[in-house]
Amino acid sequence: MKITFLGTGTSQGIPIIGSDHPVCLSNDPKDKRLRVSVLVEWDAFTYVVDCGPDFRYQMLRAGVKRIDGIVFTHEHSDHVLGLDDIRPFYFRQGNIPLYAHKRVLKSIKRRFDYFFAKENRYPGAPEVITHRIKNKPFKLKNLEVVPIKGKHFSLQVFGFKFNDFAYLTDMKTVSDKEIEKIKNVKVLVINALRIKPHQSHFNLEEALEFIEKVNPETAYLTHISHLLGFHKEVEESLPKRVFLAYDGLKITV
Numbered sequence: 594m595k596i597t598f599l600g601t602g603t604s605q606g607i608p609i610i611g612s613d614h615p616v617c618l619s620n621d622p623k624d625k626r627l628r629v630s631v632l633v634e635w636d637a638f639t640y641v642v643d644c645g646p647d648f649r650y651q652m653l654r655a656g657v658k659r660i661d662g663i664v665f666t667h668e669h670s671d672h673v674l675g676l677d678d679i680r681p682f683y684f685r686q687g688n689i690p691l692y693a694h695k696r697v698l699k700s701i702k703r704r705f706d707y708f709f710a711k712e713n714r715y716p717g718a719p720e721v722i723t724h725r726i727k728n729k730p731f732k733l734k735n736l737e738v739v740p741i742k743g744k745h746f747s748l749q750v751f752g753f754k755f756n757d758f759a760y761l762t763d764m765k766t767v768s769d770k771e772i773e774k775i776k777n778v779k780v781l782v783i784n785a786l787r788i789k790p791h792q793s794h795f796n797l798e799e800a801l802e803f804i805e806k807v808n809p810e811t812a813y814l815t816h817i818s819h820l821l822g823f824h825k826e827v828e829e830s831l832p833k834r835v836f837l838a839y840d841g842l843k844i845t846v
């Protein structure tokens with residue numbers, strides 16, 4: 594299985610528009626982060642997790658020619674706003690499958706109501722097939738995907754385990770029962786927003802505690818804000834098996 598980190602930044606991305614913060618002004622390409630998303634590829638299949646406002650550029654940058662579907666963690670704008678840009682895929686492939694919790698699907702139907710219009714459909718509007726995810730394993734082609742439920746302040750969000758790869762973002766609390774599903778996974782991705790605590794995201798310390806509990810072979814941090822610091826400095830401070838993800842990073846699991 595091949596994983597490509599399409600974006601590793603928090604909701605505003607890095608740099609933040611108009612910011613003079615040193616991390617926002619950094620020339621290190623690893624300090625430039627689009628909104629979070631990963632490409633997951635196995636056999637002949639390609640899925641994207643989340644579809645934020647940078648989706649179009651992420652697809653161009655990674656050279657993605659077709660997708661088999663999009664899986665959503667939750668409905669915040671930094672995870673769904675790029676959906677209109679599925680049009681090139683729709684024009685070539687037809688209906689695009691979307692997988693999400695029923696509340697997330699409801700939000701997508703409200704925000705992109707023209708996808709679902711039955712009358713007076715605008716000819717360029719894409720069509721999608723929605724698949725509801727509950728907190729139990731579901732199939733993407735020949736692969737069983739296991740959802741991991743967590744809380745993002747008071748909002749329920751899903752992470753996903755694809756074989757030996759677990760991808761969780763926008764988590765603030767995850768129960769021990771849910772952690773059991775990903776214990777000793779080979780590769781774990783988890784959000785780490787910044788150094789100081791935050792009401793709806795793990796900070797660095799909480800992310801490292803979470804990694805201890807899960808005990809993966811390797812862990813990558815994502816959904817990073819400028820307040821975490823410079824990529825190079827933060828990575829040097831991390832425990833041995835923990836790395837900062839960066840945009841364009843590819844791993845094989």
Ligand SMILES: [Zn+2]
Nearest residue numbers: 604669671763
């Ligand atoms: Zn987010």
Ligand SMILES: [Zn+2]
Nearest residue numbers: 667669745763
């Ligand atoms: Zn969020």
